[in-house]
Amino acid sequence: NAGVMQNPRHLVRRRGQEARLRCSPMKGHSHVYWYRQLPEEGLKFMVYLQKENIIDESGMPKERFSAEFPKEGPSILRIQQVVRGDSAAYFCASSHRGTNYGYTFGSGTRLTVV
Amino acid sequence: GENVEQHPSTLSVQEGDSAVIKCTYSDSASNYFPWYKQELGKGPQLIIDIRSNVGEKKDQRIAVTLNKTAKHFSLHITETQPEDSAVYFCAASTDSGYALNFGKGTSLLVTP
Numbered sequence: 001n002a003g004v005m006q007n008p009r010h011l012v013r014r015r016g017q018e019a020r021l022r023c024s025p026m027k028g029h030s031h032v033y034w035y036r037q038l039p040e041e042g043l044k045f046m047v048y049l050q051k052e053n054i055i056d057e058s059g060m061p062k063e064r065f066s067a068e069f070p071k072e073g074p075s076i077l078r079i080q081q082v083v084r085g086d087s088a089a090y091f092c093a094s095s096h097r098g099t100n101y102g103y104t105f106g107s108g109t110r111l112t113v114v
Numbered sequence: 115g116e117n118v119e120q121h122p123s124t125l126s127v128q129e130g131d132s133a134v135i136k137c138t139y140s141d142s143a144s145n146y147f148p149w150y151k152q153e154l155g156k157g158p159q160l161i162i163d164i165r166s167n168v169g170e171k172k173d174q175r176i177a178v179t180l181n182k183t184a185k186h187f188s189l190h191i192t193e194t195q196p197e198d199s200a201v202y203f204c205a206a207s208t209d210s211g212y213a214l215n216f217g218k219g220t221s222l223l224v225t226p
Contacts, residue, residue, distance in 0.1 A: 033212065040218070041218055042218045042219055043216045044216070045215075048212055095212075098212050099211075100212050101163075104160075107155070107156050107157045
C-alpha cells in the first residue's frame with residue numbers, strides 16, 4: 001500500500017525555466033494539498049484540490065504558480081519562470097475526506113533554482 | 115489568520131532525559147492540534163494529535179497537553195532515544211478545516 005508519491009525528489013532549474021512537480025495521492029484518497037517549506041521555516045499551505053477542481057488556492061502566489069489534479073494521473077504543481085526565491089521543499093499531502101485529520105504527507109520535492 | 119509560535123528552535127538532551135516543546139496559537143477558533151516529526155530528507159509524519167475537548171493525550175513515551183484558555187499546547191517526550199532526533203512541528207487548525215498552520219519547527223538532538 002504505497003503512500004503519497006512525489007517526484008522528482010530533487011529538481012534543479014535555472015532562473016526563467018519551468019518546474020513541474022508531481023504528486024500521486026494514496027490509493028483511495030481524492031483530496032490533495034500542496035505545502036511549501038522554505039529553509040528554517042514551517043510548512044505553508046498553498047492549495048487544496050479535488051479531482052478536476054481547485055477548492056482553495058489562497059496560499060498560492062498569484063503569478064507563475066498553478067496547480068491541477070486531473071481526472072486521470074497525478075496532481076501537478078507548476079511554477080513558471082522560476083526565480084531563486086522559489087527554492088524550497090514542496091510537500092504534497094492527501095486525505096480520504098476534505099479534512100486535516102488523517103493527512104499523509106509525501107517525501108517532498110526539493111527545488112533548487114540556480 | 116492563525117499564527118503559531120513554537121519554542122525552542124533547537125533542543126539538545128541526553129539519552130533518557132525528557133524533552134518538552136511548546137507552541138502557542140492566536141485563533142481561538144482552532145480546535146485541532148497535531149504534532150509532526152520530520153526526519154532528514156523525508157516528509158512530516160503525524161506522531162500525535164489532540165482536539166480541544168481533551169486536555170491531555172498520551173501514546174507510550176509521547177504526550178501532548180493543551181491549555182485552551184492560555185492558547186498553548188506542548189509535546190512531551192520521555193525517556194528520549196537517539197532515534198527521536200528529528201525536527202518536530204506543531205500545527206493548529208479548526209476541526210472542520212483542511213489547511214494546517216504550522217510552527218517553524220524544533221530541531222531535537224538526543225545524544226547518547
